[in-house]
Amino acid sequence: MPKKTNRGALIGGVYKRTSVSFLLHKDPLSFEDVSVENFIDDQLKLYDKDSLNNIIETGGACHFLLGIFTSGNVMLDFSPHLIHCLSSSRVGLKFDFYGGE
Helix, strand or coil: CEEECCCCCEEEEECCCCCCCCCCCCCCCCCCCCCHHHHHHHHHHHCCHHHHHHHHHCCCCEEEEEEEEECCCCCCCCCHHHHHHHHHHCEEEEEEEEECC
16 A cells, blocks of 8 residues: 555555454444354355455455453353354454453
């Protein structure tokens, strides 16, 4: 990608590394209302496999970032099926646990 200022003016050169993210939902999701595993599985089915492969084969990486807020304990359980789907697609998981009172 060409380098640009915050206002969009080209400044020459290219970035060595570029991060791109996509918001998959607007509001926080509740564990009681949404299965994290099903949510990830449903999203993964929507992705274009050729585009994912192109990103990865050219040195990029793809992952889901789960931001989890809790004031108590959290247990996440992913089935072998989901782990296999993520692995075969070469998509990783990142977790950001945060909380407090």
